[in-house]
Amino acid sequence: MKTDIILAGVGGQGILTIAAAIGFASLYENKFVKQSEVHGMSQRGGAVQSHLRISDNPIASDLIPLGNADLILSVEPMEALRYLPYLAKQGWVVTNSVPFENITDYPSISRIKDELRALPNSVWLNADQLAQDCQSPKSSNIVMLGAASEHLGLSMDSLRAGVEQVFSRKGKDVVDANFRAFETGRKFTSKLQIN
Amino acid sequence: MQQLVLLGAEAIAQGALDAGISGVYAYPGTPSTEITEYIQKNRLAREKGIHSQWSANEKTAMESALGMSYAGKRAIVCMKHVGLNVAADGFINAAITGSGGGLIVAVADDPSMHSSQNEQDSRFYADFALLPVFEPTTQQEAYDMVFAGFELSEKYGLPVMMRITTRLSHSRASVKTREVLNQNQLKLPEDPRQFVLLPSIARKRYKRLLELQAALLKESENSGFNPDQPGNDHSLGIIACGIAFNYVQENYPSGIPYPVLKISQYPAPIEKVRKLTETCKSILVLEEGYPLLENGLRGLLNNNPIPIHGRLDGSVPRDGELTPDIVANALGIETKSGPAIPEFLANRPPSMCKGCSHIDTYYALIDALKPFGSGRTFSDIGCYALGALPPFEAINSCVDMGASITMAKGAADAGLIPAIAVIGDSTFTHSGMTGLLDAVNENSPITVIISDNETTGMTGGQTSAAYGRLESICLGIGVPANHLRLIIPLRKNHEANVAIISEELNHHGVSVIISRRECIQTAVKHKKVHNS
Structure with a gap:
C-alpha cells in the first residue's frame, strides 16, 4: 500500500491539522510516513501545500513526484487546481467549494468548477456549510478529511483515532465536534462527485 | 528510547x-x-x-x-x-x-x-x-x-x-x-x-x-554517513549529497543500477570520489545548493578524462532546490505529469494579515510622503517587506537585517533628503541600532520608522529582544527627545499620524518614529490565553 496526498489551501486554513490527523492514523497502522510542510512567509495568506506520503515500505523522497498523487485534498477550490500536475491519472481531487478571496484577480468560480468537472475523479462540497450544519463551524477542514477518507488507504477507525489525538488536548467537546464534522464529510463524499 | x-x-x-x-x-x-x-x-x-x-x-x-x-x-x-x-x-x-x-x-x-x-x-x-x-x-x-x-x-x-x-x-x-x-x-x-x-x-x-x-x-x-554502494552499470557514477540521495532512490524503487556515493560528511571523502571516477565512464553530481563538489571535481581547467554532469552543464538547473523530477531528468528517466495548471489560475503571494499594524503605518507614511515624492523609503527584513507589493508599493529596498537605516543614511549623504527607513522592532535590535548610532553621530537627515509590533512576527511571534525598551534605547543612542515620536497605527489616528510623520520628514536631522501596535497574530493568541 502506498498513498501520495497533496494537501492544499491558503495559509491559516488548517491543512496542517488535516495532515496531523492522517499522520497519526497512519502510525496506528504502523505505516511509514513522510510529510513535507510550508512554514514561514507563505503562511501569511499565501498559497500553502503539504506533501503527505504513506506507505507499507520505507519512503525515499519527502516530495511527491509529478503525476503521482493519489489525492489532492484542498480546503479552497482554486488552490486545488494549483497542484494538478501532481495528480496521477486515476487520482482524486476532493475540494471545498468556498473560495478564499484575498486577491483582486480571483477567477470565476464556474471556470474552476468546469476545470474540476473535466477530471475523471473529483468531489466538490461546501465544507463550511456542512460544518455549520453539524454544529462544528470551525471544523470545515475535518469535514474535508471525512470527504476524502475513502481515498487514503486507511481504516475509518484509525482516522477517527487520528482526529481524536489531534484535538484531545482541547477537551471532549472539541473532539466530539470534530467527530461530527468527520462523519458529515464521510456521508457526503460519494454523493458529491461532479458530473 | x-x-x-x-x-x-x-x-x-x-x-x-x-x-x-x-x-x-x-x-x-x-x-x-x-x-x-x-x-x-x-x-x-x-x-x-x-x-x-x-x-x-x-x-x-x-x-x-x-x-x-x-x-x-x-x-x-x-x-x-x-x-x-x-x-x-x-x-x-x-x-x-x-x-x-x-x-x-x-x-x-x-x-x-x-x-x-x-x-x-x-x-x-x-x-x-x-x-x-x-x-x-x-x-x-x-x-x-x-x-x-x-x-x-x-x-x-x-x-x-x-x-x-x-x-x-x-x-x-x-x-x-x-x-x-x-x-x-x-x-x-x-x-x-x-x-x-x-x-x-x-x-x-x-x-x-x-x-x-x-x-x-x-x-x-x-564515515558511515558517506556510504558507497556498488552498481552493475558503470556508464555512470552518481555522487548524491545529503537529501539529493533520497531523490535518486525515489527514481529507482527496485534498486539503483549505477554505483552511488552518498556524501553527508565533509570534507568530501576524496578517495571514495576518486574510486568512483576511476571505475565509471561519467559522473553525475547532485547537490541541494550550489555546485560545491561539482566545481571541485571539474577543477579550474575543466579538462577531466570523463564527463562530469550536474548544475554546471545544465543536467540540473543552476538554481533552486532539487525535486524527484529534476533528478529523474538528470538521470534520463521519463517523468509523468498530471493535467496542466489552468492559465486563469491567479498567484496568491503572502500578504499582511487583516488588521496588521504595518498596514496603517504604511498608509500614513504614503500620505506624508506625497510632497516629497516616492523612491526614498528603505525597508528591511520582516512582514513589513510585503509593503513592496500592491496596494502599498511603499518601499524601495529590502536587503539584509538592519540595512534600512544605513542605506537611508547613505542615500541622505548623497543628497536624497529626506530618506526614510522602515524597520521592525526585532530587526532594529538585531542590526539596526549600530546604524542608528552612525546616523546620530552625523545628525543625518533621515526619518526612521520603527514599526513596532512587539514581537518577531514573520517567524511566528517570538520574543522581541527590546520589548518595552525601544524609547530608552533610542534616547541612549542619542536621538533627541523632541524627535523621538510615538504613533499608534490605527485607521482612526490616520490624520494625526500623517501630521507627525510630516513634521519629522521636514526636520533636517535624525528622527525616530515608533509606530506601536501589537502583531495581530500574537494579539489573537494572547486573547485566547486570557479568555481560557
Whole structure:
C-alpha cells in the first residue's frame, strides 16, 4: 500500500491539522510516513501545500513526484487546481467549494468548477456549510478529511483515532465536534462527485 | 528510547537534548526557527535549566555558544543561511580558537528562496573556515548526526557545522531516539591562551587547524554517513549529497543500477570520489545548493578524462532546490505529469494579515510622503517587506537585517533628503541600532520608522529582544527627545499620524518614529490565553 496526498489551501486554513490527523492514523497502522510542510512567509495568506506520503515500505523522497498523487485534498477550490500536475491519472481531487478571496484577480468560480468537472475523479462540497450544519463551524477542514477518507488507504477507525489525538488536548467537546464534522464529510463524499 | 514523528529541525533539537547540551542559542529565521522552539517547549529541558532564550542576533548567539563551549559544555547555535553572514566573524574565528565542550553550528539553507533573499550554500562557509560539515539525508540521520557531531567536535576541539535545507527542516518522519546523555561538567580550557587570538597565538592555532585537515578527511573517508554502494552499470557514477540521495532512490524503487556515493560528511571523502571516477565512464553530481563538489571535481581547467554532469552543464538547473523530477531528468528517466495548471489560475503571494499594524503605518507614511515624492523609503527584513507589493508599493529596498537605516543614511549623504527607513522592532535590535548610532553621530537627515509590533512576527511571534525598551534605547543612542515620536497605527489616528510623520520628514536631522501596535497574530493568541 502506498498513498501520495497533496494537501492544499491558503495559509491559516488548517491543512496542517488535516495532515496531523492522517499522520497519526497512519502510525496506528504502523505505516511509514513522510510529510513535507510550508512554514514561514507563505503562511501569511499565501498559497500553502503539504506533501503527505504513506506507505507499507520505507519512503525515499519527502516530495511527491509529478503525476503521482493519489489525492489532492484542498480546503479552497482554486488552490486545488494549483497542484494538478501532481495528480496521477486515476487520482482524486476532493475540494471545498468556498473560495478564499484575498486577491483582486480571483477567477470565476464556474471556470474552476468546469476545470474540476473535466477530471475523471473529483468531489466538490461546501465544507463550511456542512460544518455549520453539524454544529462544528470551525471544523470545515475535518469535514474535508471525512470527504476524502475513502481515498487514503486507511481504516475509518484509525482516522477517527487520528482526529481524536489531534484535538484531545482541547477537551471532549472539541473532539466530539470534530467527530461530527468527520462523519458529515464521510456521508457526503460519494454523493458529491461532479458530473 | 522512543519513536517520535519529527520535522528535520525538531530531530536536530531532540538530538541536541539527548546528546546532553547545556544550551541552544539562536535568532529566529525560516527554516531554522523550529530547532530552538522545540527545545523551548520541552518540559525536561526547562527542568534541567537548559538555556534556550532567543539571542539578539546570530552573532551574539554564535559567540554565546562559543562561550558555553569554552566552559566545557555542549552547545548548539542555530540560524538560517543568511544568519551565518551575521555570525561569520565568530564562526570563522571559532575555527581558529577551536572549541572546548562540543559545539554544533546548525545552519538551515533555503534553496528556491521560499522565505529568503538568496539561496547561498553554507557548505562554502565551512569549507572556507576549514571545519567539518554534516549534511543529513533523513530526519533519523539529522538526529544521529547531532551525537556524531558533538563527538567529532570534542575529539578534535573544533566546531562542527550541521547543514540542512528547507525541505528536510520542514518535513516530518519517524525518528528513533537514543539513551539520553548527561551534560558535561564545567571545565576550563587546558591551554589558558587557546581562545586568545593575538597574532602570535593565532598563527599557531591556524597551523593546528591546517594540520587537523588530514585527520578530518580520514574521518570522512571512514564515515558511515558517506556510504558507497556498488552498481552493475558503470556508464555512470552518481555522487548524491545529503537529501539529493533520497531523490535518486525515489527514481529507482527496485534498486539503483549505477554505483552511488552518498556524501553527508565533509570534507568530501576524496578517495571514495576518486574510486568512483576511476571505475565509471561519467559522473553525475547532485547537490541541494550550489555546485560545491561539482566545481571541485571539474577543477579550474575543466579538462577531466570523463564527463562530469550536474548544475554546471545544465543536467540540473543552476538554481533552486532539487525535486524527484529534476533528478529523474538528470538521470534520463521519463517523468509523468498530471493535467496542466489552468492559465486563469491567479498567484496568491503572502500578504499582511487583516488588521496588521504595518498596514496603517504604511498608509500614513504614503500620505506624508506625497510632497516629497516616492523612491526614498528603505525597508528591511520582516512582514513589513510585503509593503513592496500592491496596494502599498511603499518601499524601495529590502536587503539584509538592519540595512534600512544605513542605506537611508547613505542615500541622505548623497543628497536624497529626506530618506526614510522602515524597520521592525526585532530587526532594529538585531542590526539596526549600530546604524542608528552612525546616523546620530552625523545628525543625518533621515526619518526612521520603527514599526513596532512587539514581537518577531514573520517567524511566528517570538520574543522581541527590546520589548518595552525601544524609547530608552533610542534616547541612549542619542536621538533627541523632541524627535523621538510615538504613533499608534490605527485607521482612526490616520490624520494625526500623517501630521507627525510630516513634521519629522521636514526636520533636517535624525528622527525616530515608533509606530506601536501589537502583531495581530500574537494579539489573537494572547486573547485566547486570557479568555481560557
